[in-house]
Amino acid sequence: MSEPRRDGVIDARGRRCPLPIIDLARAFGAVPVGATIALWADDPAAGPDVAAWCRLRDQELVSTRTLPDGGEEFVIRRRS
Amino acid sequence: MPAYLDHASTTPLHPVARQALLVALDEGWADPARLYREGRHARRLLDAARETVAGVLGARPDEISFTASGATAATLALLGTAAARRRAGDAVMVSAVEHSSVLHAARHHEQAGGRVVEVGVDRLGRVDPAAFTPVPGTAVASLQHANHEVGTLQPVAEVAERLHNAGVPLHTDAAVTVGHIPVDLGALGADLLTASAHKYGGPAGVGILVVRTGTRWRDPRPGAGPDAAAGGFPDVPSVVAAAAALAARATEIAEEAPRLAGHVAELRRRLPSLIDDVELLGDPAVAPTVGHISAFSCLYVEGEALLDGLDRAGIAVSSGSSCTSDVLTPSHVLVAMGALTHGNLRVSFGRDSTQADLDALLDVLPGVVRSVRASLGAPHLGA
Known part of the structure; x- marks a missing residue:
């Protein structure tokens, strides 16, 4: 399985929810349809809130993984 | 009020x-x-x-x-x-x-x-x-x-x-x-x-x-x-x-229930037109709920800031958002439901609740949400 293409990374580690979600939403405006963006966050609410944001905005949460140096990475693709 | x-x-x-x-x-x-x-x-x-x-x-x-x-x-x-x-x-x-x-x-x-x-x-x-x-x-x-x-x-x-x-x-x-x-x-x-x-x-x-x-x-x-x-x-x-x-309570709940359920129904009906990006939780139309409790989450808002803003107006509600508790983890209920965990509020009515209580909440809440979003730099974040 190939690594999803990443067009950018937002490092929101150290920021408390909802700030990482706001960072994601702000950066998402520049993501073209079909492209992805990665969000790094370590707030415990980030996982559920990224998933909920994708559902509410009808965007695709492509993958989630734990980062080697702390926090999690969420890769999100713009569907529309 | x-x-x-x-x-x-x-x-x-x-x-x-x-x-x-x-x-x-x-x-x-x-x-x-x-x-x-x-x-x-x-x-x-x-x-x-x-x-x-x-x-x-x-x-x-x-x-x-x-x-x-x-x-x-x-x-x-x-x-x-x-x-x-x-x-x-x-x-x-x-x-x-x-x-x-x-x-x-x-x-x-x-x-x-x-x-x-x-x-x-x-x-x-x-x-x-x-x-x-x-x-x-x-x-x-x-x-x-x-x-x-x-x-x-x-x-x-x-x-x-x-x-x-x-x-x-x-x-x-x-x-x-x-x-x-x-x-x-x-x-x-x-x-x-x-x-x-x-x-x-x-x-x-x-x-x-x-x-x-x-x-x-x-x-x-x-x-x-x-x-x-x-x-x-x-x-x-x-x-x-x-x-x-x-x-x-056993003698009065039959009469009280439709009144409180009416408050909840009105809250759920009016919220989406008063506040952008609000997610109503549960759904009395699909899954039966108790008539006196309703919860929702507002995107791009801290639950604690919402509680503070409402409290300044004398309005008491509760929140399942993580920043409102002494631990950093969000409500396990919201997580299990896959709901948005930030900006969460639970509104619950009781035997002395009135239309005026609901009106007071709905008068104040949209402004509180707007000001919290503005303070977080997230006033207009469409998809």
Whole structure:
């Protein structure tokens, strides 16, 4: 399985929810349809809130993984 | 205008309970375990309270015990059944959206070497009865009657039947429903039921524990036995008041329910037009809910800032968002539902709630959300 293409990374580690979600939403405006963006966050609410944001905005949460140096990475693709 | 809209946390003492409490403070002060006149008098008051509660809940008086809180009752229900049925197995099943007292009891059971099976919920917070099929070696299962954060009712009767087919008893935490909707143990089919008096207008410090006849249960506290009350000296006056409040509630909820459900319906109807990006949680149109609780989450808003803003306007509600608790983790209920965990509010109505309370909330909330979003730099973030 190939690594999803990443067009950018937002490092929101150290920021408390909802700030990482706001960072994601702000950066998402520049993501073209079909492209992805990665969000790094370590707030415990980030996982559920990224998933909920994708559902509410009808965007695709492509993958989630734990980062080697702390926090999690969420890769999100713009569907529309 | 101030408005108290956190009745699901606790609600003011019912006038009937206040009256009963004052009388019982004078008449029920003695030790009900003593055989002299004063003790017998306290005992009679306690027995009458037990009969009243049993009558309302469709149980037998000897199936009712009073504890120091609803959380204590739930802990005793779960751990007492797990202990008494140790030979049947070491697994405890719980839904993922139980009250923390049930989840803490389950964790305690796990730390003592037992197994815990957690059953997930759907987007509305409901368990699927089929998912509550007991694993081999299940000692006891616990499923709330309704959820404390979103109000969704659980399919308790269906789950009870499924469990009983496998010989497994069910505990239901009915703290959200007792005194708010009709609760009948026969119809529910649960083997153990717990509730909390201060949630329906009784005093704080009284939990109700119902253990149906024939259920294998033993009080897990040190010193407990057939002739020993491990709970210590009972607060007879508060128990009397708790029973009086429950009896009063049983006569008034039928009339009150449509009024409170109307407030909830109006709240849910108006919110999406008043606030952008608000997600209503649960759905009374799809999954039955209790009529007095509703929850929602606002995107790009901190729950704590919402509570602060509303409190400045004299409006009291509660939140399941992580920043509103002393731990950083968000509400396990919201996580299990896959709901947005930030910007969360729970609004809950009570017997003295009015249209003016709802209007006060809806007047103030949109401005509070706007100002919190502006302060976070997220005024207009479309997709």
